Amino acid sequence: MEDNRAFNYYNRFDDYLKGELDPAERKKLEEELFNDSELQKEFELYKMSIDVVQLASMKNAVEEAQRRFTHYEASLAPTVTTSARTWALRVAAGLLLLMVSYGVLQFALVSSGSLYQSLYTAYQLPVTRGYQLNYTHLDSLYLHQDYDTVLAQYEKLTKKTVRDHFIAAMAAMELGQYSAAIDRFKEVRKQNQGEVRYFEQETDYYLALCYLKNEDLKQALYSLQKIKENESHLYHTAVSSETIIKLQVLLWKQ
Amino acid sequence: MSKTSIRVEKGFSDQELVMAITSNKDLDKALDFIYRNYYKMLETIILNNSGSQEDAQDIVQEALLAFLDMVRKGKYRSEASVKSMLYTLTRNLWLTELRRRGSAQKRDFYFEGEKDSIEKDITDQMAYYEGLKLVAEVFDRLGEICKNILTLFYFEGFSMKEILEKVDYENEQVLRNKKYKCQKELMRQLEASPTLYNNLKSALEHGR
Numbered sequence: 001m002e003d004n005r006a007f008n009y010y011n012r013f014d015d016y017l018k019g020e021l022d023p024a025e026r027k028k029l030e031e032e033l034f035n036d037s038e039l040q041k042e043f044e045l046y047k048m049s050i051d052v053v054q055l056a057s058m059k060n061a062v063e064e065a066q067r068r069f070t071h072y073e074a075s076l077a078p079t080v081t082t083s084a085r086t087w088a089l090r091v092a093a094g095l096l097l098l099m100v101s102y103g104v105l106q107f108a109l110v111s112s113g114s115l116y117q118s119l120y121t122a123y124q125l126p127v128t129r130g131y132q133l134n135y136t137h138l139d140s141l142y143l144h145q146d147y148d149t150v151l152a153q154y155e156k157l158t159k160k161t162v163r164d165h166f167i168a169a170m171a172a173m174e175l176g177q178y179s180a181a182i183d184r185f186k187e188v189r190k191q192n193q194g195e196v197r198y199f200e201q202e203t204d205y206y207l208a209l210c211y212l213k214n215e216d217l218k219q220a221l222y223s224l225q226k227i228k229e230n231e232s233h234l235y236h237t238a239v240s241s242e243t244i245i246k247l248q249v250l251l252w253k254q
Numbered sequence: 255m256s257k258t259s260i261r262v263e264k265g266f267s268d269q270e271l272v273m274a275i276t277s278n279k280d281l282d283k284a285l286d287f288i289y290r291n292y293y294k295m296l297e298t299i300i301l302n303n304s305g306s307q308e309d310a311q312d313i314v315q316e317a318l319l320a321f322l323d324m325v326r327k328g329k330y331r332s333e334a335s336v337k338s339m340l341y342t343l344t345r346n347l348w349l350t351e352l353r354r355r356g357s358a359q360k361r362d363f364y365f366e367g368e369k370d371s372i373e374k375d376i377t378d379q380m381a382y383y384e385g386l387k388l389v390a391e392v393f394d395r396l397g398e399i400c401k402n403i404l405t406l407f408y409f410e411g412f413s414m415k416e417i418l419e420k421v422d423y424e425n426e427q428v429l430r431n432k433k434y435k436c437q438k439e440l441m442r443q444l445e446a447s448p449t450l451y452n453n454l455k456s457a458l459e460h461g462r
Contacts, residue, residue: 010437011430045441046437048441048451049444053405055390056401057410058322058326059390062318062319065285066311072290
């Protein structure tokens with residue numbers, strides 16, 4: 001079909017298919033289609049092309065919708081992550097609140113006296129059958145908890161060993177004479193310069209407790225932190241993180 | 255509405271979905287609604303029967319396309335809900351695909367029972383759709399300008415006067431000439447492949 005004729009027919013086809021032809025025009029076209037097999041074939045092809053356009057357009061619309069949906073689904077993932085993050089933040093906030101509450105409570109309740117009580121354990125001199133006969137006099141007095149006499153006898157000794165200083169320090173602690181105890185412990189350290197050191201780690205710990213009881217909190221904190229950092233220290237497990245926190249709280253209060 | 259983000263502002267009843275598809279008004283929103291409400295159900299049909307997520311995407315797209323075409327041609331009967339129609343279309347398309355792949359899975363899959371009244375309509379529609387699917391590629395081979403003009407006229411339903419405002423042409427006559435050439439080219443491509451032409455013709459006769 002040449003172009004001019006086809007052009008006119010195509011316009012009429014469109015009007016016909018849209019129902020926009022008046023009845024006379026419509027009847028005329030239908031008669032032409034009925035009598036002209038070539039025109040009929042052209043009309044079928046024309047309708048087919050319209051189907052193709054509509055189908056392809058619908059296909060695009062569906063593909064676009066699929067893309068939007070995929071995008072939407074993907075956007076849910078960050079939401080879930082955000083949700084998880086939100087939960088994590090809530091838990092963290094809860095923990096923080098607990099920690100703050102705990103801190104406030106500790107701040108209100110902690111004292112050097114209470115902390116000392118929680119850390120102090122009376123020192124037990126090693127008691128073995130083999131050693132019983134060799135106990136010095138101070139040892140014996142200390143074992144009988146006669147602390148005043150320990151200190152009196154200590155003062156009388158002309159030659160004092162590391163062991164004497166240590167027992168005297170412990171006796172002073174038992175009597176609440178912390179400054180005296182500190183002096184004795186310092187004597188232990190002073191004399192303990194040899195290759196083999198006696199009561200060294202016991203002294204670290206009990207001296208720190210004396211500082212604590214004497215309100216020398218910075219020194220106490222320093223000493224206890226050193227013990228905590230040293231995993232092989234005899235008293236390492238006795239110093240917990242809580243102990244350090246409490247000491248820090250005491251320092252803030254101070 | 256942006257085409258890159260999905261916004262379903264309201265729910266659609268079945269009747270409203272049909273209206274949106276027929277009138278082409280709010281079609282994007284209607285499709286978004288269908289995807290958000292029915293996709294997971296349709297996807298499950300594929301995933302539970304040896305299909306992958308990619309299979310599900312393809313088959314659901316094809317089922318939706320068949321459904322849109324069915325509605326636009328007035329062949330959708332409202333006695334079957336949109337949901338069950340989409341379910342049946344998806345199931346049948348997947349069954350056809352499994353048969354095509356020669357999978358034994360189809361024997362286990364062919365349904366638990368009901369031979370509903372929409373079954374034959376769907377089989378007819380599927381044959382019609384299968385034919386139409388082949389020529390979608392032909393349309394894609396037209397240039398962008400032709401595709402745009404023909405889509406605006408035959409899919410969006412704009413008049414030539416309205417299209418003139420959307421495209422860069424001197425006057426309506428020039429636009430009409432261009433549309434004529436575009437359509438002629440499309441018809442030429444359809445005619446150029448006798449197999450394609452006959453398949454499509456047969457499908458059209460079957461579907462109408």
